[in-house]
Amino acid sequence: MTQAQIQHDKHLLGTKGLSAGELESILDRARYWEQHPVKKTNQLQGKFVANMFFENSTRTRFSFEVAEKRLGAEVLNFAAAVSSVQKGESIYDTVRTLESMGIDAGVIRLKPNGLLAELASKIKVPLINAGDGNNEHPTQALLDLYTIREQFGEFRGLHVAIVGDVQHSRVARSNLWALKTLGARVSFCAPPGMQAPELAEHAPYVTIDEALTADVVMMLRVQLERHEGTLLSSAAEYRASYGMTVERAGMLKPHAIIMHPAPVNRGVEIDDELVESPKSKIFRQMSNGVPIRMAIIERALS
Incomplete structure (x- = not known):
């Protein structure tokens, strides 16, 4: 060398x-x-x-x-x-x-x-x-991998759903490459205006209900300032359609975990009471x- x-x-x-x-x-x-x-x-x-x-x-x-x-x-x-x-x-x-x-x-x-x-x-x-x-954002992805391995022991066979503003997310991209290399299955969930079409060949886009069947649901920070004038331009609209609400959290598998790279918009990507709930690994990630x-x-x- x-x-x-x-x-x-x-x-x-x-x-x-x-x-x-x-x-x-x-x-x-x-x-x-x-x-x-x-x-x-x-x-x-x-x-x-x-x-x-x-x-x-x-x-x-x-x-x-x-x-x-x-x-x-x-x-x-x-x-x-x-x-x-x-x-x-x-x-x-x-x-x-x-x-x-x-x-x-x-x-x-x-x-x-x-x-x-x-x-x-x-x-x-x-x-x-x-x-x-x-x-x-490779170091964020690596700490996410560490958190996932800590919880499940391995990556092969796991389904990780990444939900939110994929278009502008460097976290989504770094996690995609690393998770696929380690054998995990990755899917994206995003409003049409927040999708990155070039990534669809590497991970499919699914509905929010399909994302909730994953072992790991990774919520992304929604950069609403980048989406003025879109159909989901308000925090309330985003939460209603794509946020991790208490109701949606109740639909997760018993062993599933919730992740978020932070900073968290409480009440937008994830309801306030879920941020430090047993399923949430947000502060553990930090x-x-x-x-x-x-x-x-x-x-x-x-």
Whole structure:
């Protein structure tokens, strides 16, 4: 393996193209870190990791920061709102500047589609995708996989239904690629104006009643601001047709679980009283994000 190939393998740009072995390896290492008796280690002492968020984030950024600090890394937080990006500096020049200052890895979130792959081809330090446009969000998918495996033990034979704004969801795409690689059956459920037709060949679109027969029902955040003027432009209309209401939750299989990548629009995608119900794994997903991101950062820097 050449140095260029080794460097490429240190990036985590998406779940598409990762093998089942690679996915399981990350999940296994996350399990190691979850069970680690010491909260903070010196595993990455002397390593500098830059969190470069060109798009707002709360959960993902803080989860990465906790993971980095638990591994003993030095953390630099970059926010576009208070940077030279506001003066017109390009994203490439910003990342290249931080690379020139000696960072060892970068966690990056971007709005544009396609830019991350271009950056990764030019930047020598490993880059970890914390969400790029509506393309991929691999660490969210990996923590979702971890949560599912924790509940069911395996993926083969499971039916996962992903419900909501598939068109704009990078979470849906990363989960689709990873779940299919691991042998799960995936289906989508979305209003016509929120569907991504190009994904239909990989996972069928089903009705909400069909989605409720799944083992895992993954609700997506509905970005109503992107759908002004559509038939389902109000929160109340969306909830009535596609939301996880108390009534719909009562139709789920006894062993089924409800998931959501958050932030949650309570009373829209999911009724308020269901968010912390026994079937809901929403806060467990958030908790699992830290060991998953520890495993991914370690993968990049080991």
